[in-house]
Amino acid sequence: MHKSRICCAVIAALATAGVNAQESTGKAALETIEVTATKRTESVQEIPVSVTAINGSALENLGIDNFQDYVEFLPNVVFQGTGPGQNEIYIRGAATTQTNIAVSSVQALQPSVAFYQDEQPVSMQGRNMDIFATDVQRVEVLPGPQGTLFGASSQAGTVRIITNKPDLSGFTAGIDLDLSTTDGGEASNTFEAYVNAPVSENFGIRIAAYNDKQGGWIDNIPNQPGQGGYIGSAVVIDRISGGPLSDPENTPVVSPTNNSLVEDDFNDAQYTGARFSALYDNQDWSFLIQHTEQVLETEGVFAYDPNLEGESSTNRFQPDDNKDEFGLTTWTIEGRLDQLELVYTGGYLNREIESNVDYTGYTNGGLFAAYYVCNHYQAETPEDERCLDPSKFYKEDTQTTRTTHEFRFNTDASNRWRLTAGIFLDEQSLDTIGRFKLGNTDLAFFSDMQRTTVGTEGINSDGGPFEPDVSFVNDVSHDINQIAVFGNLEYDITDSVTATIGARWYEIEDEYKGSTTTVDVSRRLRAFGTLDPDELMAVGEDPELIQAAIESGQLQVDLLDDDGVLTVDDTILKFSVDWKVNRDLLLFATYSEGFRPPVTNRVGGGLATNQNGAFDGFRIPVYSLTDTLDNYELGVKGDFLDGTLRVNATAYYSDITDLQTSRFDPTNISFLVFTDNVGDAEIRGIDGDITWVATENLIINGAFSLLDTELTAINPELEGIAPPIGSELPYSSDFSGNLRARYYFDLEGDLSGYINGSLVYTGDRLASMKMDAYVLEDTTQLVYGTGSGLTIQDEAAEYEGVTYTDSNGEVFRGGRYVQDSYLLANLAVGVTNDEWKIELYVDNITNESAILHIDNQQFTPKVVTNRPRTVGVRFSYDMF
Numbered sequence: 001m002h003k004s005r006i007c008c009a010v011i012a013a014l015a016t017a018g019v020n021a022q023e024s025t026g027k028a029a030l031e032t033i034e035v036t037a038t039k040r041t042e043s044v045q046e047i048p049v050s051v052t053a054i055n056g057s058a059l060e061n062l063g064i065d066n067f068q069d070y071v072e073f074l075p076n077v078v079f080q081g082t083g084p085g086q087n088e089i090y091i092r093g094a095a096t097t098q099t100n101i102a103v104s105s106v107q108a109l110q111p112s113v114a115f116y117q118d119e120q121p122v123s124m125q126g127r128n129m130d131i132f133a134t135d136v137q138r139v140e141v142l143p144g145p146q147g148t149l150f151g152a153s154s155q156a157g158t159v160r161i162i163t164n165k166p167d168l169s170g171f172t173a174g175i176d177l178d179l180s181t182t183d184g185g186e187a188s189n190t191f192e193a194y195v196n197a198p199v200s201e202n203f204g205i206r207i208a209a210y211n212d213k214q215g216g217w218i219d220n221i222p223n224q225p226g227q228g229g230y231i232g233s234a235v236v237i238d239r240i241s242g243g244p245l246s247d248p249e250n251t252p253v254v255s256p257t258n259n260s261l262v263e264d265d266f267n268d269a270q271y272t273g274a275r276f277s278a279l280y281d282n283q284d285w286s287f288l289i290q291h292t293e294q295v296l297e298t299e300g301v302f303a304y305d306p307n308l309e310g311e312s313s314t315n316r317f318q319p320d321d322n323k324d325e326f327g328l329t330t331w332t333i334e335g336r337l338d339q340l341e342l343v344y345t346g347g348y349l350n351r352e353i354e355s356n357v358d359y360t361g362y363t364n365g366g367l368f369a370a371y372y373v374c375n376h377y378q379a380e381t382p383e384d385e386r387c388l389d390p391s392k393f394y395k396e397d398t399q400t401t402r403t404t405h406e407f408r409f410n411t412d413a414s415n416r417w418r419l420t421a422g423i424f425l426d427e428q429s430l431d432t433i434g435r436f437k438l439g440n441t442d443l444a445f446f447s448d449m450q451r452t453t454v455g456t457e458g459i460n461s462d463g464g465p466f467e468p469d470v471s472f473v474n475d476v477s478h479d480i481n482q483i484a485v486f487g488n489l490e491y492d493i494t495d496s497v498t499a500t501i502g503a504r505w506y507e508i509e510d511e512y513k514g515s516t517t518t519v520d521v522s523r524r525l526r527a528f529g530t531l532d533p534d535e536l537m538a539v540g541e542d543p544e545l546i547q548a549a550i551e552s553g554q555l556q557v558d559l560l561d562d563d564g565v566l567t568v569d570d571t572i573l574k575f576s577v578d579w580k581v582n583r584d585l586l587l588f589a590t591y592s593e594g595f596r597p598p599v600t601n602r603v604g605g606g607l608a609t610n611q612n613g614a615f616d617g618f619r620i621p622v623y624s625l626t627d628t629l630d631n632y633e634l635g636v637k638g639d640f641l642d643g644t645l646r647v648n649a650t651a652y653y654s655d656i657t658d659l660q661t662s663r664f665d666p667t668n669i670s671f672l673v674f675t676d677n678v679g680d681a682e683i684r685g686i687d688g689d690i691t692w693v694a695t696e697n698l699i700i701n702g703a704f705s706l707l708d709t710e711l712t713a714i715n716p717e718l719e720g721i722a723p724p725i726g727s728e729l730p731y732s733s734d735f736s737g738n739l740r741a742r743y744y745f746d747l748e749g750d751l752s753g754y755i756n757g758s759l760v761y762t763g764d765r766l767a768s769m770k771m772d773a774y775v776l777e778d779t780t781q782l783v784y785g786t787g788s789g790l791t792i793q794d795e796a797a798e799y800e801g802v803t804y805t806d807s808n809g810e811v812f813r814g815g816r817y818v819q820d821s822y823l824l825a826n827l828a829v830g831v832t833n834d835e836w837k838i839e840l841y842v843d844n845i846t847n848e849s850a851i852l853h854i855d856n857q858q859f860t861p862k863v864v865t866n867r868p869r870t871v872g873v874r875f876s877y878d879m880f
Helices: 003-013 056-061 067-071 101-107 233-241 360-364 369-373 521-530 533-538 543-551 773-784
Strands: 019-022 027-030 052-055 077-081 087-091 113-117 136-143 157-163 172-182 187-198 203-214 269-281 285-299 321-337 340-358 393-410 417-437 472-492 497-516 566-582 585-596 627-640 645-663 674-695 698-714 735-746 752-762 792-795 814-819 822-832 836-843 851-855 862-865 870-879
Touching: 052 056, 056 136, 067 077, 067 087, 077 851, 087 113, 101 340, 101 393, 101 417, 101 472, 360 369, 497 521, 521 533, 533 543, 773 792, 773 814, 814 851
Parallel strands: 113 157
Antiparallel strands: 019 027, 052 136, 077 087, 136 157, 172 187, 172 870, 187 203, 203 269, 269 285, 285 321, 321 340, 340 393, 393 417, 417 472, 472 497, 497 566, 566 585, 585 627, 627 645, 645 674, 674 698, 698 735, 735 752, 752 822, 792 814, 822 836, 836 870, 851 862
């Protein structure tokens, strides 16, 4: 086999841009990937849009099957969350505090990054779908606002998984096998297969199936009496939250036990699924229908307790498991009508989530936590006071459906002016029931509690008991309907200069209804929509005080109608100019706008429990405001050195107004999570990628991201809670980058070998939008008798000359946890021919324990980490 053909077959799979062989010169040269980022099929190098596109062969060679692995090679993208199926995507630093996963279905922010499979948006607040990347054509990442073409939640970017479709040119089939073992953990295995079969000249089908079993490495170790047993919980409540426990130092405290749940390597994950596609194509018109079915099941948690010995140990006192199942059906009709290309695409998504979560850590925080486990309020004498087993749980059942329709047309691509325009319809429905065990039922108050929800629309409204141990219930639903009209017009000013203008008008209706154990959400929103005095009094509010809050601008209710339905509409714009300097070099400048719709609060309009200082007169927003992102960028895409070097880079400035954030402040405001607008922010950055065919045997690829983020304005009631003006936004580092190299060599016969290596560096990142690290450290010390050992960045304890103090008059020491920098190294060696490949690989060679995310939802920090050193073998076979 000629070396250039080997180069084409082997190293093409690594490069973002791809590699091709030029038969006339015998040299390997760069080629481009066709993408649909502008809703036309175009070369990634010829569109004035920042796009990272990695094809399916590259994903296979990098050993990537899920999005979290893919993100390692995208420095401007971060994936934050607590495990498979429980993550958020952030692009270019536009991030804020995440919502506790236990209430993400109830009160989470809408995503700032849209997630698509093919033409179907599948984003969901707090729980982006974790789609296993089997039989994938490519993954496209579009950083920066993409709202004019991709709509709401494309505020900071869009990620699209583009699957392989039926190929009518011939029969193909293939399998992929992967066996591996993890240092200190269990073995893992993966099976993938696909079949592509033309049934006739115009009709074909394609089937792909997979089963991926990921062994665990986190150990649930026995709880030691007096350590890790929440023995200090009552003290924490008294010292930090001002709770009512009368004699915390002398009150007996029962430590929970977890003997029945002790298990090594208990964080297993399994992806099982299949995709079926059918295509009819008669050259003039085509019809594609596709269905994907997937079940993701996890057990245990993917975070360790930093206060325990080692970096793989945790204490859990209730079962942790998650079942996340979805079915996605999509259809697309394409054809031509005279000079117009017409496309109609639609989809239906049905997703069901069942979760069990250990919620024992709730004892460590909140104004009323001691109330749930201590009997001080009913003890006859101080000697009778005691605190009981604080073990708690959370159980969730969530079902969401989403139906979309989009009709668009494209004018002829050869015209001097080109128009893409269409209409988009989106109907989302989310129904969730969350059941919490908060109070110990050995206490009299909870033992006979009638566990019902408020109002006639809540679950179990007949007044009977809900189920044993459940003391709080969320039973709510969201119905979100959207209509949008969009257009994108390109005009060639000269043969080399093109101007583009895009616009999107949208209207979104959000109906939030249902109830919690303590709040009739439906009636409350109707009361604020109508401002009827009788209705306001019925939900516990003083009509005169509410009217005064509205007149002063403290509360906004104008987006609600009489039924409590929130409606928002607007028009967003995009402008760009690009200059094709020559056939190898493109320069472009872009202005674009993105948005994220508002979120309605369960306890909106309620008065804060603390009416001192910044909280004097503060009321919880009825809904958060839409946050907007205005983006300005300059970009370059170029091929150099006779087509062996490709450099793509973009410099950008983003201005965010009314940045939304999730808030949980039970000491000062409310024991229910709500959304608010933290203020304004600015982001400056440069990201880029480089691909270099160094020799016919060696290709090198690198990517980097430089970021400078800062808060430029803070809402007054968040002063002293959120970091001060000038502070960094969370989750994104100042610098991240990766370097990959692939070297191939000839073997006997038609065989060739290769060596593939990669380095991935992620810099320090802040873990939250709140300066709560020192409070959480105090809690950790009191509960466990030791600190977490995590790095804390000090933040200012004063704002505009005002020093902030706690309820005891002591100066508030603000700080945020730091997710320390890390470097990961991978290596693979393989042998291949035109049909099969076998590869030996080592991921995480140095056995680095990276801090991927610091989870504070248990009121003491837990560290979500990566898989330890993993050694494995991959085999693939393709039949043509």
